Amino acid sequence: QTISIAKAGITTVLNSRTSVLAAANPPSGRYDDLKTAQDNIDLQTTILSRFDLIFIVKDIREYDQDKKIASHIIKVHASGAAASKSTNATEGENWLKRYIEYCRVTCHPQLSEKAAEMLQNKYVEIRQRMRQQANETGKAAAVPITVRQLEAIIRLSESLAKMRLTCVATQEHVEEAFRLFNVSTMDAARSGINEHLNLTPEIAQAEAQIKRRMGIGS
Template identity: 50%
Template sequence: EMTDITEISKMPDLFDKISKSIAPSIMGHEDIKKAIAAQLFGGARKHLPDGMRIRGDINVLLLGDPSLGKSQFLKYAKEVAPVCVYTSGKGSSAAGLTASVIRDPSSGGFNLEGGALVLADGGIVCIDEFDKMREEDRIAIHEAMEQQTISIAKAGITTILNSRTSVLAAANPIFGRYDDMKSPVENIDFQMTILSRFDLIFVLRDTIRAEHDQNLAKHIISVHQGKAADARAMANVIDAERLKTYIAYSRAHCDPRLSESAVKMLKEEYVAIRSTIRKRRNAKKEEKDWTPEAIPITVRQLEAIVRLSEALARLELQPVANEEHVRRAIRLFKVSTFQAATLGYMEGKKGSGSFHQEVMKVEKQLQARVAIGTQKSVKAILGEFVHRQEYREDTVRRAVQNMVQRGEFIYQQRQHQVKRLK
């Protein structure tokens, strides 16, 4: 086994070879495969002299249209990760993800049962349908994703559980698939607080490209015919069992740190990325309805690049992350999170400040004006609030959407009309 691990570590272009071994039956998406490869190895966990811990685990979010293979990536990660728990956001509660207190029927006492994030300590949690989770359940995993602990204070039990795990999540846009008529912020249903905890965020779009569609159709048909295992292609793939063993060994025996030259390069690149975002924000100040917002690239994203660099060094069993590792990590960051921030996805759902207050005002007025069991067109609602009361359109649409999610409204006639249910 040790000979096999040494043999893998000495392979030329190892990073490319391992990334191609991630879900090899899925065509394309090379950058996502590289991100998942880095996530499987993870960065170095650090314990500071003051007792603080800095996580080394990498969190990845795949956000995009359906039928692009997001769930397949999660399933494959489950196969090759040494420790992994797979769950669906639709059927997951806060207690199921973190921990719950269960009464023992025989003794009458209380027992503490760990959820998915506790059971996957030292591995990966794959959460499919992440957008289908309730907001309060998503908030429950904030501590687990950043601090990597879960604090419990229930039924007289007060304790802290470890959840040193990576999160690989897949989600669809708020309307099922991306709506080009709406802004990026209107297409997603996540708060900035949860988005900032993901090191890499990939936005996947199902665009129409004739040549790509032709190649994809050919590939899928080949898979169904059992011809996908092309001898030349499979020769460059490391099988799942070997990869699983290699990942387990590297995580246990390799703890890389950044070199001095890599630190200097990383510092300069972080300042440059922040400057680019700031220039874009300054350009938007000229717009009529501009409102000041925080820059979405923070120190968390700098730490994300550090973790990625260390993961790429660990992947090669290298004790030091050099400039080449940092360069690859920055490229991965730029094609994912930085691109998402540039397009406006990292602004997240507005959940605080004046916007949130305005949304709540509109919701209260809708509850008072639309009786239970009655219907009203979305156009009429917009006309009433936007033209007569001078609310912003995105404020009114967000209020309607919030009420739909809570089950107070239901869309009818292709979302042109709403009906009050409760």
């Protein structure tokens, strides 16, 4: 993974040796289902294309879900306070961290021929589908599908194989990588309404009145 920099007369390519986890809010503060993905995300495509997975997390007001979230947050704070009082941590508490480090150091999987062929076919299929959608709507998707996304799916496939300490990334790993890509980045690109829908004046007026009376996301 590399990052291209062109600032202050300096043009170079630097290695990216770390993973980046970023979060951002929509321009209106809440995700508006009546807007397109481009309006809700409001980030340049050059920035979005650098992320392997893009998830849209909505704050849906549901009693059961709110109760689970509140319970989880309370437990996290309670366990954190208890852990801070204890100075002797057992080795079993960090087993997951040690396992991830072991996988990272000892396993370096490569794509098999069948997995590479499947990866190529699925990537071309997604590109054709996105091109067809752009031709029908007259506007490009909020999240572009480029070679960077292909590299992202390759990294996901190899990471899935690495988690199982497998030296070869198989078709199963590619399938799971595409599943993750579809439920994250592709869903983000397809989210929101189609702005090219022809709304009657009555519907547009009703929509404006509803927006004035109700908070976005309620």
